[in-house]
Amino acid sequence: MLWDYIFVGGGLSASVVSNRLHHFNSSLKILVIEAGGNANNDESVMWPNSTNLIGGEYDWKYKTVPQVALNNRNVDLPCGKALGGGTVINSGGWIRGDKYDFDLWGDLVDDHRWSYAGLLPYMKLSEDCPVDNPKEHGKDGPLPIQGIISTHREFPLRNQTLESWEAVGVQLLPNVDGNAGNPLGIGDLFENKLKGRREIASNNFPLGGVTVLTKTMVAKVLLSTPTASSQEPEATGVKLANGTEIQGKEIILSAGAIRTAQLLMLSGIGPADELKKFNIPVRVSQPDVGKNFQDHGLFASLWTLKNPSAGYAVTSPNPLWNLPQYGYGTPADFLVTTSITDKAGLAAAIEKDEGKKPDPKTHPLLKTNRTFNEHVFMYTGTPDGTTVTIMLINLLPTSKGSVTLNSSDINDVPNINPNYHSTEVDKFVAREGMRLQIDFLSSNKTALGRDIIAGELGATGFTETFTTESTDAYIDARIAAGLASTFHPMGTAAMGKVVDTNLRVKGVKKLRVVDTSVFPVTITAHLQVATYATAYQAADIIYSDNCSK
Numbered sequence: 001m002l003w004d005y006i007f008v009g010g011g012l013s014a015s016v017v018s019n020r021l022h023h024f025n026s027s028l029k030i031l032v033i034e035a036g037g038n039a040n041n042d043e044s045v046m047w048p049n050s051t052n053l054i055g056g057e058y059d060w061k062y063k064t065v066p067q068v069a070l071n072n073r074n075v076d077l078p079c080g081k082a083l084g085g086g087t088v089i090n091s092g093g094w095i096r097g098d099k100y101d102f103d104l105w106g107d108l109v110d111d112h113r114w115s116y117a118g119l120l121p122y123m124k125l126s127e128d129c130p131v132d133n134p135k136e137h138g139k140d141g142p143l144p145i146q147g148i149i150s151t152h153r154e155f156p157l158r159n160q161t162l163e164s165w166e167a168v169g170v171q172l173l174p175n176v177d178g179n180a181g182n183p184l185g186i187g188d189l190f191e192n193k194l195k196g197r198r199e200i201a202s203n204n205f206p207l208g209g210v211t212v213l214t215k216t217m218v219a220k221v222l223l224s225t226p227t228a229s230s231q232e233p234e235a236t237g238v239k240l241a242n243g244t245e246i247q248g249k250e251i252i253l254s255a256g257a258i259r260t261a262q263l264l265m266l267s268g269i270g271p272a273d274e275l276k277k278f279n280i281p282v283r284v285s286q287p288d289v290g291k292n293f294q295d296h297g298l299f300a301s302l303w304t305l306k307n308p309s310a311g312y313a314v315t316s317p318n319p320l321w322n323l324p325q326y327g328y329g330t331p332a333d334f335l336v337t338t339s340i341t342d343k344a345g346l347a348a349a350i351e352k353d354e355g356k357k358p359d360p361k362t363h364p365l366l367k368t369n370r371t372f373n374e375h376v377f378m379y380t381g382t383p384d385g386t387t388v389t390i391m392l393i394n395l396l397p398t399s400k401g402s403v404t405l406n407s408s409d410i411n412d413v414p415n416i417n418p419n420y421h422s423t424e425v426d427k428f429v430a431r432e433g434m435r436l437q438i439d440f441l442s443s444n445k446t447a448l449g450r451d452i453i454a455g456e457l458g459a460t461g462f463t464e465t466f467t468t469e470s471t472d473a474y475i476d477a478r479i480a481a482g483l484a485s486t487f488h489p490m491g492t493a494a495m496g497k498v499v500d501t502n503l504r505v506k507g508v509k510k511l512r513v514v515d516t517s518v519f520p521v522t523i524t525a526h527l528q529v530a531t532y533a534t535a536y537q538a539a540d541i542i543y544s545d546n547c548s549k
C-alpha cells in the first residue's frame, strides 16, 4: 500500500489535519500512527476528578534534565501518549493568548497567514464559544467551550476576588473576555469541556475514513537516496520501531515538540555535530532542530484561610460544592493576565542578560505592554479545607532550551532541557508576578488580604513564608525550589528556521511538521487554541499545495 499521507503521532494536531484532509477528499488514503492507545471512550479520563491523567497510562511521564537554575531538579514534564495526544490528559484551559504574539510570528516569517488576522478565522472555526461576539468568536465549531459565567458558577469569593484584583491595579476586561486578542486584565476562565466532560481531539475531529494504528511507535522517516539529478532527499515512508517499513507520498510529523525533534534527528535531519555523536548519517544539516525549546514555568503557593468554617475551599462541607456545575472544571472565578509594571526593573534585567542597555522604544519586551504572567486563584488546597491556592504562570520566558539525543534509538527518551529561569528577565518577571500575588492575597489594600486570608502556608525547607516584606532573595529561592512545568513544550522545529511557512521541512521533499514544534515565537498562552488553529490552517495549506499540482 502506498499511503497519500502518513501522520507520525496521532495527537491534537494529527487529529485535526487528518480529519480535515479526509473531509476535503474522502478518497485520500490517510494513515495515522500513534504510539499510545485509544482513549476516545475511556471514562477514566473524561472528568475533572479522573485519576488516570498525569502519571497514568496515557502520559509519557517525561522528566527534564537537571535544571541548573532550579537547584538542579529534574522537573516532571507530562505529555499525552494516546490518540488525541495532550487532549487526553490536559486541563482543557481554552486560552487564546495575545494578538501581539501571532503578529510577531507573521512578521518574523513574513507570511501573514500566521498573524492574528490570519489565524483568527481558524480560531473561530474550531470553537463553539458562549461569548456573543461574532468578530472574535465562533459558535459552530466542533469544540464546545464552557466559561465560569456560562456554566452559572458563582464561587463564594467572586466579589472579593474581583475587588482585590482591581485594588492591586488589574482591570476587568470587556465582556470579561481574555480570548479576544487582548488578554491583559481579568477574564472569565474558559475551558474546552462540555459540562465538565473532556473533549478529546480525535473525538471532536472524528477519524472515520482515516486508518489509525495505535500502540505503534515510529522510529524514523525514510528518505530517498540522492541521485545525480536531485540531491535533495524526499521522504518516502516511515520505519516503525519493530522494523516494519511503510511507504507514503507525504509524511507529516505531529509527534509533539519533544518527539518530532527526536524523529527528525534520528532520520538524519538536524545539527550535524549532534547526529555524529550517535553515528547517524547526516542527510540534511539543520542546525536549529531541537533548539529554541521553551515551556512555561508554573509556581503554586497555598494560602491559609482566616475562617475555614466559612466553606470557601472545595474540600469544606459547604453544600455549594455538591451542586453539579461546581464539578465541571477548575474551581476559579477568573483567569488574570498581567504585563510588567516596573519597566525600569525589566530594562535592568534585560541589560544583565544582553550586556547592553535596551532601547525602550525598540526592544521587543519593552516597546509595548506584552503578556508576561498569568494568575489563577483557586478554591482548592490542602485536603482539610483550610487553604486555597494561587498559580503563577510565566508566559513569556526568555530562557531557551533544547531537545538533544540520548542515543540513536527512538525508545530512549531524548534529553529534555527547557532551561527554566536561566535568564535574569525570567527571574525578574516571576518575582514581579509573585509580589503582585502577595499584595492581592495579603495586603491591607485588598478585601482578601483584610478579611479572608491569614497568610501563606509556606513550603518544606523554608522557615519564612511569603509576606509583603519578602526579599528578592527569598522569592527567588522559593521559586527555584518550587517551579514546575505548565506542560507546554514548543519551538523545536521553528517556522522560518526548520520548516517554511507551508510547514515543509527545509531541504527535504514531501516532509512536513504540524505540531507545537513549529511555533517560532513564544505563545503567551496555554497552547491548545494556537495548536488547533495551526492545524486547521495546515490542513488547508497541505490540501491546496497538493491540489494545485
Ligand SMILES: Cc1cc2nc3c(=O)[nH]c(=O)nc-3n(C[C@H](O)[C@H](O)[C@H](O)COP(=O)(O)OP(=O)(O)OC[C@H]3O[C@@H](n4cnc5c(N)ncnc54)[C@H](O)[C@@H]3O)c2cc1C
Pocket: 008, 009, 010, 011, 012, 013, 014, 033, 034, 035, 036, 054, 078, 079, 080, 081, 082, 083, 084, 085, 086, 087, 089, 090, 091, 092, 093, 094, 095, 216, 217, 218, 219, 254, 255, 256, 257, 259, 260, 263, 410, 486, 487, 488, 489, 514, 515, 516, 517, 525, 526, 527, 528, 529, 531
Ligand atoms: C497534563 C497537561 C495539561 C495541559 N493543559 C492544557 C490546558 O489546560 N490548556 C491548553 O491549552 N493546553 C494544555 N496542555 C497542552 C496541550 O495539550 C498541548 O500543547 C497539545 O496537545 C500539543 O499538541 P501536539 O499536536 O503538538 O502534540 P500532542 O497532542 O502531544 O500529540 C503528539 C502525539 O504524538 C505521539 N507520538 C510521539 N512520538 C511518537 C512516535 N515516535 N511514534 C508514534 N507516535 C508518537 C504521542 O504519543 C502523542 O499522542 C496540557 C498538556 C498536558 C500534557
